[in-house]
Amino acid sequence: MKTQNSYQVGQAVDDIAIQPGILIIGLGNPILGDDGAGWKIVEAIEREWKTVDLDSGIPGRSKPVQFEYLSLGGLSLMENMIGFENVILVDAIVTHKQPVGSIIRLRLEDLPHQTANHLASAHDVSLQNAVEMGRKLGASLPSNIFIVAIESRQVYDFSDQLSPQVEAGIPAAVEAVFECLQEITSIPPQEKDCSKISNKQEILP
Amino acid sequence: MQKISIDPITRLEGHGKIDIFLDEEGNVANTYFQIPELRGFERFCVGRPVEEMPLLTNRICGVCPEAHHMAAAKAADAVYKVDPPPTAKKLRELLYSGFFFTDHTTHFYALAGPDFVMGPDAPVAQRNILGVIHKVGLEIGGKVIQARKFGHKIVEIIGGRKIHPCTSIPGGLTKGITEEERKEIEEMGRWGVEFALFSLKLFNDIVLGNKEYVDLILGDIYTHRTYSIGLVDERNRVNFYDGMASVVDPEGERLGKYATPEYVDWIAEHVEPWTYLKFPYLKKVGWKGFVDGMDSGVYFSTPLARLNAADGMATPLAQEQYQKFYETLGGKPVHQRLATHWARLIEVLYAAERIVELSTDPEITGRDFHRVPTETPTEGVGTVEAPRGHLTHHYKTDERGILTEVNLIVGTTNNYAPISMSIKKAAENLIKKGKVVTEPMLNMVEMAFRAYDPCFGCAAHTLPGQMPLKITIRDAKGETVEVVKQYCE
Numbered sequence: 291m292k293t294q295n296s297y298q299v300g301q302a303v304d305d306i307a308i309q310p311g312i313l314i315i316g317l318g319n320p321i322l323g324d325d326g327a328g329w330k331i332v333e334a335i336e337r338e339w340k341t342v343d344l345d346s347g348i349p350g351r352s353k354p355v356q357f358e359y360l361s362l363g364g365l366s367l368m369e370n371m372i373g374f375e376n377v378i379l380v381d382a383i384v385t386h387k388q389p390v391g392s393i394i395r396l397r398l399e400d401l402p403h404q405t406a407n408h409l410a411s412a413h414d415v416s417l418q419n420a421v422e423m424g425r426k427l428g429a430s431l432p433s434n435i436f437i438v439a440i441e442s443r444q445v446y447d448f449s450d451q452l453s454p455q456v457e458a459g460i461p462a463a464v465e466a467v468f469e470c471l472q473e474i475t476s477i478p479p480q481e482k483d484c485s486k487i488s489n490k491q492e493i494l495p
Numbered sequence: 496m497q498k499i500s501i502d503p504i505t506r507l508e509g510h511g512k513i514d515i516f517l518d519e520e521g522n523v524a525n526t527y528f529q530i531p532e533l534r535g536f537e538r539f540c541v542g543r544p545v546e547e548m549p550l551l552t553n554r555i556c557g558v559c560p561e562a563h564h565m566a567a568a569k570a571a572d573a574v575y576k577v578d579p580p581p582t583a584k585k586l587r588e589l590l591y592s593g594f595f596f597t598d599h600t601t602h603f604y605a606l607a608g609p610d611f612v613m614g615p616d617a618p619v620a621q622r623n624i625l626g627v628i629h630k631v632g633l634e635i636g637g638k639v640i641q642a643r644k645f646g647h648k649i650v651e652i653i654g655g656r657k658i659h660p661c662t663s664i665p666g667g668l669t670k671g672i673t674e675e676e677r678k679e680i681e682e683m684g685r686w687g688v689e690f691a692l693f694s695l696k697l698f699n700d701i702v703l704g705n706k707e708y709v710d711l712i713l714g715d716i717y718t719h720r721t722y723s724i725g726l727v728d729e730r731n732r733v734n735f736y737d738g739m740a741s742v743v744d745p746e747g748e749r750l751g752k753y754a755t756p757e758y759v760d761w762i763a764e765h766v767e768p769w770t771y772l773k774f775p776y777l778k779k780v781g782w783k784g785f786v787d788g789m790d791s792g793v794y795f796s797t798p799l800a801r802l803n804a805a806d807g808m809a810t811p812l813a814q815e816q817y818q819k820f821y822e823t824l825g826g827k828p829v830h831q832r833l834a835t836h837w838a839r840l841i842e843v844l845y846a847a848e849r850i851v852e853l854s855t856d857p858e859i860t861g862r863d864f865h866r867v868p869t870e871t872p873t874e875g876v877g878t879v880e881a882p883r884g885h886l887t888h889h890y891k892t893d894e895r896g897i898l899t900e901v902n903l904i905v906g907t908t909n910n911y912a913p914i915s916m917s918i919k920k921a922a923e924n925l926i927k928k929g930k931v932v933t934e935p936m937l938n939m940v941e942m943a944f945r946a947y948d949p950c951f952g953c954a955a956h957t958l959p960g961q962m963p964l965k966i967t968i969r970d971a972k973g974e975t976v977e978v979v980k981q982y983c984e
Contacts, residue, residue: 321539321554361554362658365601365643415605415624423624427636448539 311354312474313374313432314467317381319361323449324390324442324456328381329359331440331463338464355471368420368431376474377432378467382456383439390443391459393466398435436470438463513940514769515922521929526919528911529770540901545571545872545892546665548901552888553659555903560659561594561650562881562906563888565736568663570888573756573875574896575665575868582861583667588736589680589853590653590660591879595735595846596687597646598882599798599839602948603694604639607836610942611702615711622938631697642690645683649850652676667865677860684850688812691844695816698840703823713824716924717832717943719916720745720787722777722794724909725801726880727752732809733801733845735880741804742777745789747827750779755878758887762904763792765912774912775904785916787830793916796884796909797947798838803828808841810848816841832917832946839882839948872896881906883948907949917943 316332318325336357360370371377383394398418415423424431440463444453452460518524540551548571552563565587572579579587609622612630621629628636647657652672654660662669672680702708722745726738739752742761753761764773765782776782776792783791794800808814820841821827824834853859874891884906891900907914921943 319554321551361560365605365640366658369640369643369647419623419625423628423636424640426625426628426633427640429640448535450539 311356311374312376312378312471313356313358313371314378315367315370315380316357316359317361317363317367317379320359321448321450323444323447323451324440324453325382325445326450327440327442327452327456327460327463328379330452330457331380331438331460331467332357332359334460334464335467364415364417365420365423367417368424368429371421371432371435372424372429374432376434376436378436378438378470380438380463380467381440382442382445384442384445388441389455390441390453391455391462392441393459393462394437394439394441395466395469396437396439398437401437434474436473438466438470513918515919515926517926517929521926523919523923523926526915526922527769528915528918529772536903537901541898543898545574545890545896545898548888548890548898549663550659550661552903553661555905559594559598559881559883559886559906561591561654562879562886564654564660564663565591565879566877566881566886566888568665569737569877569879570875570890571665571877573877574872574890574892575875576870576873577666577866577868579667580861580863580866582671582858583864583866584737585853585856585859586653586668586671586864587663589850589859590650591736592846592849592853593646593649593653593680593683595882596691596843596850597643597650599843599846600639600642600646600690600694602882603836603839603843604635606945606948607839610938610945611698611708611836615938615942638690638693642687645687649680649683652680664865666868669865671862671864672860674860677854681851681854684847684854687847687850688844691840691847692812694843695840698837702837712831712833712837714831716920716939717917717946718830719793719795719832719913719920720830721791721913722750722780723800723803723828724794724796724885725804726755726878726885727805728809730809731806733805733807733842733880734809735846737879740878740885742794743804743828745787745828745830747803750777755887756876758876758878758889758904772908772911775909776912785912785919787916793912794909795913795947796906797835798842798882799829799832799835800884801880802838802841808845810845810852812848813841813845816844832913833942835946835948883907884909907947910947910949914944914947914949917946 314332314335316329318328320326320329339355339357356374358370360367362370379398385394388394398421401418421431421435440456440459442453442456444456513529514527515523516525516527536555540548543551548567549564552567553560555563568587604627605624608627609617609624613622613626615622617626624636624639650660651657653662653668655662655670702712723743725741726734726736727741728734728738731741739754740758740761741752742750744750751761761778762775763778763782764775766773774782775794777794778792780790780792783793785793787793802817802820808817820834820837821829824831829838871894872892873894874889876887876889878885878887880886885904886906887904889900889902890898892898918940921939925939
């Protein structure tokens with residue numbers, strides 16, 4: 291691996307074999323108010339995961355699940371998903387179209403696809419483009435990327451507390467993640483068609 | 496007066512609201528570029544131990560956490576009046592070089608590259624990193640991913656984890672590196688030098704080999720004759736981690752150098768009623784408004800500014816490129832903001848060469864990587880060059896090291912005035928006598944601020960994840976005549 295000329299193009303993306311497991315990612319900034327909601331939701335799931343039995347009835351409990359907490363987007367987020375068959379992203383969302391604390395469940399492909407994307411982030415590309423780029427380069431990226439998002443507002447004020455409505459929405463968000471797990475575990479591999487599982491809501495611009 | 500408004504409703508990495516006012520003739524009278532401030536960081540920090548700051552400030556921004564980690568660590572060193580041992584300083588600079596290498600590479604290929612490789616007039620659907628891969632070849636994408644992986648790996652080896660390093664504490668680091676790790680870093684650095692040279696060749700072939708692009712770079716649209724600021728070493732060469740701040744005037748003469756704790760004598764902040772964010776300017780020159788020239792205290796702080804503020808680069812290959820840069824563009828200083836993309840690639844090369852230099856330094860694997868602070872903590876300033884500008888952290892504490900006051904001047908804030916000026920020029924070019932060229936408006940405005948690689952906010956990645964822009968164009972009576980928008984209602 292580390293001999294002369296060993297760092298070949300493409301190695302970076304194809305040296306990890308696909309894992310049958312599920313990755314649950316809490317996204318956001320844990321000290322920026324409601325933006326930390328994704329982390330808090332995944333922390334709640336991880337706590338529950340560790341304290342119940344394998345045959346507890348929690349969907350996917352017997353599957354290998356990994357938890358990750360990230361403040362990333364675009365290319366970096368894509369790089370963190372390499373090697374997983376299924377990923378659930380849990381994040382704050384600001385649509386201004388539904389009450390704070392509401393839960394939205396959708397698929398990556400349900401997000402508006404921005405092709406230019408310079409502005410998707412001041413310093414990165416959109417996750418869709420990053421995933422497409424990764425796939426072109428031969429990276430093993432998830433066939434299923436689920437998103438569970440919680441409608442938020444206070445994302446400009448530094449605080450390690452969530453607003454009460456968002457805090458109150460956490461149990462429903464946890465439930466939504468479990469629903470995603472249920473979907474993942476119930477789909478036979480050959481039928482992993484994203485469109486069947488999405489309950490996309492027409493709330494995005 | 497007419498008003499054109501670019502008014503976003505959601506955000507990612509912060510967002511900007513742009514108002515453009517036209518005069519009676521229908522020409523641009525003024526532009527206002529508002530950046531919403533993320534509130535309460537100071538309040539959030541006060542009352543916490545200063546040694547937490549390298550971890551906490553990591554979370555201010557998802558784009559450059561390593562820069563905040565370093566500035567915070569240096570400020571905490573200063574608060575405790577402790578000078579880290581040479582091995583610690585070299586390890587921090589090595590980590591930081593890995594970060595710069597990755598960050599600049601991403602900017603060039605993902606953001607700046609598409610404009611040049613695909614062309615500024617290319618359909619918006621092609622002007623992205625996928626377009627670049629399609630045009631130049633799949634191999635490019637692999638190299639970019641490789642470059643990012645190496646930078647992240649260096650940060651992880653020295654900083655304890657990827658992206659958000661955690662090993663810098665007052666007095667140095669919590670750990671050193673092994674010989675095996677050193678070798679791995681050296682090997683990645685050598686690959687990085689080749690990659691940087693490849694990138695510069697790509698820039699040379701695609702951009703400098705195309706008269707249209709050269710004309711665009713050298714044109715007047717994005718040219719501002721402002722002061723330049725950047726950290727320099729004892730021989731006035733660019734340094735990202737340490738040194739004095741060098742200030743060079745629009746003619747290329749050095750106004751002076753200052754040790755960073757003296758920043759309060761050099762930098763003042765101008766307040767405008769229409770925005771929360773302040774506009775830093777040179778105290779000795781004074782605030783004359785959003786204008787350039789010798790008499791205006793407006794300065795900029797970017798890769799281009801760093802090259803202007805220095806006498807050269809500290810590594811041999813980067814120095815060659817530095818000379819070529821100024822020979823090609825007609826001498827120092829260079830004021831054409833689009834040349835920043837070239838300057839950024841020269842810094843990629845410097846960062847890679849610096850990785851090799853530091854990783855082959857005999858002291859780098861030393862075990863003396865921390866000096867225990869013994870003084871009573873009081874006050875301290877820490878400054879580094881972040882990829883997008885001069886970054887200063889200033890802390891005051893009580894005798895227990897509990898923070899009582901926190902002040903940050905971040906990279907992009909330095910460039911707030913020049914970015915505003917660049918946006919105005921872009922608007923002037925597109926709006927003449929009431930005739931508005933709406934189609935390229937968004938991209939021209941984007942290009943204006945993309946050269947500065949600005950980061951307006953913080954680590955938030957709140958969905959839906961796009962930066963909305965809305966331009967409302969109003970005639971002299973205030974009536975709306977045109978709306979240009981993306982990703983907003």
